[in-house]
Amino acid sequence: MNKLKVSSDTSAFEVPAVLDETGKLANDCVRQALAMMDTHGLVILTGLLSDAEADAGLGLIRQTVDDPDRNRCAFASQTDNRYQRRDFCSLPSSPPVTQFAATLCQRLEAVISPYCGRPHPLLEVTTLTSYLGSSHQYIHRDPSGVISMFAAVEDVSEQQGGTVFVPGTQLFDGAKHKHGAEATAMMELFRTRCNYTILWHNLKKLWGMRKSAEAPLASGEFFDRVFSTKWDEHQPNLTRFALGKNSQFSLRMLGPGTLWKLYRRRKALDKMFALIQTAPGKGTVILYQSDLLHAGPDNRAPQPRRFFSMSLARGFVEPKLWHDGYSPHPTLKAQPMSFGDLLDCPTHSAPSGVPDDHAEALVS
Numbered sequence: 001m002n003k004l005k006v007s008s009d010t011s012a013f014e015v016p017a018v019l020d021e022t023g024k025l026a027n028d029c030v031r032q033a034l035a036m037m038d039t040h041g042l043v044i045l046t047g048l049l050s051d052a053e054a055d056a057g058l059g060l061i062r063q064t065v066d067d068p069d070r071n072r073c074a075f076a077s078q079t080d081n082r083y084q085r086r087d088f089c090s091l092p093s094s095p096p097v098t099q100f101a102a103t104l105c106q107r108l109e110a111v112i113s114p115y116c117g118r119p120h121p122l123l124e125v126t127t128l129t130s131y132l133g134s135s136h137q138y139i140h141r142d143p144s145g146v147i148s149m150f151a152a153v154e155d156v157s158e159q160q161g162g163t164v165f166v167p168g169t170q171l172f173d174g175a176k177h178k179h180g181a182e183a184t185a186m187m188e189l190f191r192t193r194c195n196y197t198i199l200w201h202n203l204k205k206l207w208g209m210r211k212s213a214e215a216p217l218a219s220g221e222f223f224d225r226v227f228s229t230k231w232d233e234h235q236p237n238l239t240r241f242a243l244g245k246n247s248q249f250s251l252r253m254l255g256p257g258t259l260w261k262l263y264r265r266r267k268a269l270d271k272m273f274a275l276i277q278t279a280p281g282k283g284t285v286i287l288y289q290s291d292l293l294h295a296g297p298d299n300r301a302p303q304p305r306r307f308f309s310m311s312l313a314r315g316f317v318e319p320k321l322w323h324d325g326y327s328p329h330p331t332l333k334a335q336p337m338s339f340g341d342l343l344d345c346p347t348h349s350a351p352s353g354v355p356d357d358h359a360e361a362l363v364s
């Protein structure tokens with residue numbers, strides 16, 4: 001259990017994006033993408049955005065991150081945010097941001113529609129940037145009932161922290177049929193095993209950073225990340241780990257019964273579940289069911305890792321739960337938008353709706 005076993009081979013979850021004459025994902029791609037979403041809980045659509053569109057997305061991210069008054073997100077890791085290891089913030093509902101979100105929704109309408117109806121709300125539009133020295137998030141589920149997407153607006157390498165997923169661990173009625181009667185318990189065991197490794201990985205990394213020239217620790221950062229009593233679910237915080245105050249991973253999850261099961265079922269766990277790490281190229285879009293086990297790894301490269309991200313509800317969402325679990329920008333809270341609104345509004349693309357470098361991929 002000393003090293004996280006992660007596969008870099010994501011080919012089984014990828015669909016090369018081909019657009020039809022209306023600029024939407026072609027039928028054959030839709031069929032493949034839906035099959036992957038159902039079976040694995042995610043799909044990686046390569047080349048969905050043209051270079052020019054990805055550049056426009058990157059511009060929106062830069063504009064937001066450069067704004068000193070940006071709206072920082074209250075999830076992921078507040079401590080990483082505080083020490084500039086991550087910069088997760090929501091994007092305002094400005095016309096360019098809404099048009100960019102609309103482009104993604106309209107292009108992927110046939111993949112999203114089976115999950116999200118037109119009246120269902122847009123929960124957030126955010127940008128997720130991580131820098132050298134960030135912590136590896138614990139393997140976790142986001143609040144259920146949501147379809148989330150990450151758009152790579154530039155190439156993201158594994159070293160930069162492309163998201164890791166555990167395919168097939170989304171919560172659905174057929175999970176017991178697929179993985180056996182103990183499906184949920186086995187997923188939790190797998191998650192515990194991964195998070196044990198992630199705790200030690202983060203501690204070891206932080207210890208090394210004490211003398212690091214590339215990612216030196218700020219004053220008080222080591223204490224805040226290891227011993228603070230402040231709420232943060234994605235730091236190797238030993239105080240909160242020992243007190244059982246971390247809902248993602250704590251000592252109370254490592255009772256003798258669990259340790260015995262981890263040992264006894266180790267081979268079964270290896271057969272049932274596996275971690276994959278994505279390294280999406282520029283223009284790739286990842287769609288996933290929010291309750292699929294996943295984590296944002298640490299950035300181990302000097303280049304920042306940036307994603308454009310948005311989440312759509314699969315049903316009615318109680319506003320309090322929405323605001324607790326997601327980070328809508330104040331402009332989105334003031335004027336909520338639905339999936340249907342995004343399908344109806346103008347897109348970022350040229351009037352034809354088909355970007356130039358997708359032209360050769362058109363199907364008649």
Ligand SMILES: [Fe+2]
Pocket residue numbers: 140141142294295
């Ligand atoms: Fe998450």
